[in-house]
Amino acid sequence: MYRCLATSLLGRGVPRSPFIPTALRAGSGGCSRWEEEKTNDGVKWKQLEHKGPYFVPLYEPLPDDVQFYYDGKPLKLSLATEEIATFYAKMLDHEYTTKEIFQNNFFNDWRKEMTPQEQEVIKQLDKCDFREIHKYFVDKNEARKALSKEEKQKLKEEADKIQEEYGYCILDGHREKIGNFKTEPPGLFRGRGDHPKMGMLKKRIMPEDVIINCSKDSKIPEPPVGHKWKEVRFDNTVTWLASWTENIQNSLKYIMLNPSSKLKGEKDWQKFEVARKLKDVVHKIRAQYQADWKSKEMKKRQRAVALYFIDKLALRAGNEKEEGETADTVGCCSLRVEHIKLHSELDGQEHVVEFDFLGKDSIRYYNKVSVEKPVFKNLQLFMKNKDPGDDLFDRLSTVILNKHLQKLMNGLTAKVFRTYNASITLQEQLKALTNPEDSVAGKLLSYNRANRAVAILCNHQRSTPKTFEKSMQNLQTKIDAKKEQLEKAQQELEEAEDEFKDRKDAKAEA
Incomplete structure (x- = not known):
C-alpha cells in the first residue's frame, strides 16, 4: 500500500497554481518570506521562546478485577511490569504478536523490567495470558467511541487547551506553530517491514532525557514538578526546540516547527531550488554516465551504472543507517550480488534486472526492470567470480559518488535525483491525467493518482494499519x-x- 506524499514532494510554500506543480519551474517574481533578512553566518533565529514538550500522562494501573494470568493462575504484577504487559495486550489482535522475533524481543525486554520475584515465576511467554487485559482496553476503546456529543466536545476542548499552551512558540517576534510537541508514549517498537528490533521496549521519555533549545533572553521552559532538564542550550544555528535520544536505535528525536513555518519552508525551498538547477544540466550528466558505461576504468563503469539506477529508479544512495542500526538495509551503492538477478529475457522484455533488498526503515524494494544493454553487460561483469555476499559495486561508495556529483554541479548529491525525478514524475502525470474541464473533485482524483505514481517510483510504502x-x-x-x-x-x-x-x-x- 502506497501513501500520498504530495507535500513532501513539492515542498511547502513553493509558489504554484491549483493542481499544476511548479517544483521545477523557474522562480516566480514575488519575494517569499523565507528569502527576507537572510544571514550568511548560519544563524537561523534571533529569538526563540516555547513551553518545552508535552509529556504523555503517567501510567494508570489496571482495575483490580482485570487480571493477568500465568500458567492458568492469576498473578499480581508490579506497576512497571504491568504497564509493559498492557503494551503487548493491546496488540493481541495485531499480526505483530504472531511473529517470533517480535515475541522474543518483547519477552527479553519485559523480563529486564520485572522484579526478581516476577523473573522467578514468569519464564515462558506462551504461559502468559493477556486476554483479560486485552478485553479491558477493547471495551474502553468502544466506550470512548460511544461517548455523547457533549462528552466528546469536552475532550476536544481539553486537547485544544494543551495545543494552545504547548503547540506554539515565539520565533523572532512571530507566533509559529510547532510540529509534534508531544513526546512519544512508551510502547513496543514496531518498525517498518521486517525490522529486527520489532517488539523491543520503547521507554518513557522523561524530562531528564530532554535537551531544551531556546534563546538566552527568553523565559526558559519549566520542567514538570520534581524534575529537571538534561540540558538547556542557546544554539541559534539549529532549528529544533527540544531533543532526546530514543533507546531502541539510539537515534536523536526532535521537536521541530510545523511544516508551514518560515524555517521549514526555507529548507524545502532550498531543496527544490537545487532540483531546479539539476533540471538545466541533467541531460549533460546523463550523456556523461552513458559514455562512462564503456570506460576502461572499472571504477568509472560502476559509478556510471549506479548513477543510472539512482536516476532511473530513484534509488537511495545507501550507507544511510542511523547510529546503532543493526538491520541489514542497503541502498544503491551498498547493493550486494545477492540483491539482484539478471534475466536475458523475462516476461517478453530483454535485459531485465530483478531487484530484491531491504531499503531504508527495512522496507522491501522489489522490482523487475528492463535496462539498457550496456548496463546489463556491465552488471554481468561486476558479478563475475563474486559470491552472493560480495559488494556489487566494490569500487564505489556514497562518498565517492557524491564527490563526483559535486564536480558536475554545486550542491548536487544522489538525493537530489530523487527530488528531481519525483517532481518531474508528478508534473508529467498531472499533465496526462488532468482535464482542465474537470470538477474540483475530478482534479483531486487525478492529483492523488499522480501522487501514487510518485510513491511507487520512490518505493514509499506504509505498513499495515493497526x-x-x-x-x-x-x-x-x-x-x-x-x-x-x-x-x-x-x-x-x-x-x-x-x-x-x-x-x-x-x-x-x-
Missing part, C-alpha cells in the same frame, strides 16, 4: 452474515416453489 486485522474480521463477519441470509432466502424460495407446485398438482387432480 486496525487492518480487525477491519478484515468485520468485513468477513458481514460477508458470512450475507451468505447466511442468501442461503436462508434460497431455502425459503425453494420451499415456496415446492408449496406452490403441491397446490397446483392438488388443484389439477381435483
